[in-house]
Amino acid sequence: xxxxxxxxxxVSVSEGALVLLRCNYSxxxxxxxxxxxxxxxxxxxxLLKYTSAATLVKGINGFEAEFKKSETSFHLTKPSAxxxxxxxxxxxVTLGNQFYxxxxxxLTVIP
Amino acid sequence: xxxxxxxxxxLVQPVGSPLSLECTVEGTSNPNLYWYRQAAGRGLxxxxxxxxxxxxxxxxxxxxxxxxxxxxxFILSSKKLLLSDSGFYLCAWTGGSNQPQHxxxxxxxxxx
Numbered sequence: 596x597x598x599x600x601x602x603x604x605x606v607s608v609s610e611g612a613l614v615l616l617r618c619n620y621s622x623x624x625x626x627x628x629x630x631x632x633x634x635x636x637x638x639x640x641x642l643l644k645y646t647s648a649a650t651l652v653k654g655i656n657g658f659e660a661e662f663k664k665s666e667t668s669f670h671l672t673k674p675s676a677x678x679x680x681x682x683x684x685x686x687x688v689t690l691g692n693q694f695y696x697x698x699x700x701x702l703t704v705i706p
Numbered sequence: 707x708x709x710x711x712x713x714x715x716x717l718v719q720p721v722g723s724p725l726s727l728e729c730t731v732e733g734t735s736n737p738n739l740y741w742y743r744q745a746a747g748r749g750l751x752x753x754x755x756x757x758x759x760x761x762x763x764x765x766x767x768x769x770x771x772x773x774x775x776x777x778x779x780f781i782l783s784s785k786k787l788l789l790s791d792s793g794f795y796l797c798a799w800t801g802g803s804n805q806p807q808h809x810x811x812x813x814x815x816x817x818x
Contacts, residue, residue: 629806692803694752
């Protein structure tokens with residue numbers, strides 16, 4: 596069965612600091628992985644997706660994620676946090692028509 | 707381009723009343739459609755998904771039901787709402803297997 600684990604339900608960073616949100620997956624087959632962002636009272640917005648074309652994936656708003664098969668990880672990073680990055684972030688994996696979401700990480704950016 | 711619409715954006719209903727939330731997708735055909743519920747401060751709970759008209763799978767036993775009367779229309783219903791039905795309901799679609807999901811703006815449902 597597929598599953599996704601997001602380590603840290605809450606992460607706080609200072610404005611301008613590195614953002615690192617962790618995601619580990621379990622998959623018996625090559626996964627398709629995604630990161631989503633959710634602002635309050637809005638739907639989820641796709642940040643980036645990994646579909647095996649390249650291990651380093653660049654997304655919107657300056658975010659990127661690196662697929663590491665040996666570590667079964669797909670961590671999300673951004674070099675410099677902005678206040679506007681404060682939101683909930685979800686990692687997800689899909690196999691066929693089934694989607695599996697992590698429990699989410701709430702990012703707080705401290706001015 | 708493809709778009710997804712959900713309505714209403716907010717809804718306040720008394721316990722025991724019926725419910726109908728609607729989701730439509732434009733700009734694509736034969737999408738896979740999904741209904742999720744998100745409780746306050748919690749993750750996503752998959753309620754229903756559909757790979758075609760009248761093809762609906764239920765993930766969680768409850769007093770909710772879903773229907774797909776047209777290719778790009780997905781409806782979430784209940785005959786009698788419970789307090790526990792409060793939450794943020796999200797509709798999503800994909801273009802096929804292993805494709806990313808695209809979400810609507812959600813419906814905030816409050817049960818009084």
